[in-house]
Amino acid sequence: MRSSETTRRKFIGAGAATGGALLAGCITGDAMDDSSGETYTVSMEPMGEVEFEGVPERWTALLPSYADMAFALGGGQTLGIQNHDRFGTEVYDELPGIEFDEDEVAELTEGGVDTELFYEMDADAHFIDPHILTHWYDWDRDDVDQVRTDVGPFFGNFIRRHSDEWHDYRYYELYEALELMAEVFQARDRYDALVDLHETMLETIDERLPPDDQRPTAMLVYPAESGDEFYPFRFDDGGISTKQWRDLGLTDALATTDVGHYRYGDRSTVDLETLLEIDPEVLLVRNHGGDSESEFREAVVEPLQDDSAASKVQAVKDDAVYNAGYLDQGPIINFYHTERAATDIYPDAFDDATLFDRERVAEIVTGEF
Structure with missing residues (x-):
């Protein structure tokens, strides 16, 4: 773990429903709307309330679900991912004028998930359910707390499936999680537009289904x-x-x-x-x-x-x-x-x-x- 002198940002505390306090990074740079730069909180299980002082500019996901959510909301691309082969980035090639550079995305699970990678990425936020790190990889609670304190907060919920016994807290549907991510990125207009597009798709499906x-x-x-x-x-x-x-x-x-x-x-x-x-x-x-x-x-x-x-x-x-x-x-x-x-x-x-x-x-x- 690196010392506080090498950490480029300061953090503010936030209450959490489980797992203790969560901390969020202060960032500077382009804003997504006029509310950027003001303190705001977003709540998601299992973290509870997480406080942000600005829209995350540098961020990482572990699972492609959250990387895709943030990308769709105009947040740019993730710094890292669990496995490139399981991230369907080829779909972005069909979007006119949209680019995604996979070479700029770190492979986080090569040889396990090393905590040092998180210091190297230096992300403002980690869109990862911290329980994944302690149940799937060789992390303990102290590792999670240290990275959260030294680097940036965790914000995510493992919602791929609903069958894991360790997941004894709330699940979210795709667009419920997306709405919370939109709060983080202060991108409500984008979220609403995606909802409209999604609802139109479902209406077309209902009309055509046998x-x-x-x-x-x-x-x-x-x-x-x-x-x-x-x-x-x-x-x-x-x-x-x-x-x-x-x-x-x-x-x-x-x-x-x-x-x-x-x-x-x-x-x-x-x-x-x-x-x-x-x-x-x-x-x-x-x-x-x-x-x-x-x-x-x-x-x-x-x-x-x-x-x-x-x-x-x-x-x-x-x-x-x-x-x-x-x-x-x-x-x-x-x-x-x-x-x-x-x-x-x-x-x-x-x-x-x-x-x-x-x-x-x-x-x-x-x-x-």
């Missing part, structure tokens, strides 16, 4: 290391990583089974025989977010078709095995995930549909709307 009895059952999985087993994920639990499947009216094939939901500490798998027993009409496979269609077919679809057990699964027989995209998503990545899922699963209803306006998203990001 009746309930014509919607397929689907199973969401993540390939395990063995190659012929999968980690099961339920999408009826409310986590933001599975939002698109609920919005598209899919029935979770696991809902009527005793198969559990993947969670940290319980990484039970299902084999191909179990997959055949469940026999979903649609199979959604993760860990191939950035793959092209041909790459996905070669890596996933063709091996399933060639396997004597898997080839009997309804989804495999009907060629209804789809790329489920990334684990984490903020509003921009969710727009793309939802549109791709709609055209994959309901081609007759959505084959000509553009579910969101790319130019409008770009305007929101730049503030020119």
Whole structure:
């Protein structure tokens, strides 16, 4: 840990509902609106009230969900990320006039998450649920407190899924978390514009979706290391990583089974025989977010078709095995995930549909709307 003489900013205390006081950094630079520079607080579990003296100018996320939220709100790009391969930044390439430089984003999990990286990044704010650091990585509470005090506050909630036993505090839906991030960045106008765009997308989906009895059952999985087993994920639990499947009216094939939901500490798998027993009409496979269609077919679809057990699964027989995209998503990545899922699963209803306006998203990001 570096001494206070090497820390470039001073901090002010804030009360917290759990975990003690949180501290926020003072920053200077461009403001997002006239309120920048005034003290304000934003509350989110598990931190409670966090006090800011200005809009974060240098910030880092760990999970892409918060990196995407902040980027969508005009906050710029994250200093670091958990894993570049799990951050769907290629979607930004489709936004006119928008640039994202992955070379400027540090890989935070290479060899574990070193506390020294946080001193090197010198961020004004860390959009990270601190419990992730103490449950997933080799941090203890003192490490969290030290980085918070010396560098900048933590602000985040692990909302990817709702199955981890250690998460015994409130969850937030995607747009609930986005609204709190908008308070941090003092970007209410951008948030409202994203909400309008999102609601328009959902209205279009509702207009085009087939009746309930014509919607397929689907199973969401993540390939395990063995190659012929999968980690099961339920999408009826409310986590933001599975939002698109609920919005598209899919029935979770696991809902009527005793198969559990993947969670940290319980990484039970299902084999191909179990997959055949469940026999979903649609199979959604993760860990191939950035793959092209041909790459996905070669890596996933063709091996399933060639396997004597898997080839009997309804989804495999009907060629209804789809790329489920990334684990984490903020509003921009969710727009793309939802549109791709709609055209994959309901081609007759959505084959000509553009579910969101790319130019409008770009305007929101730049503030020119």
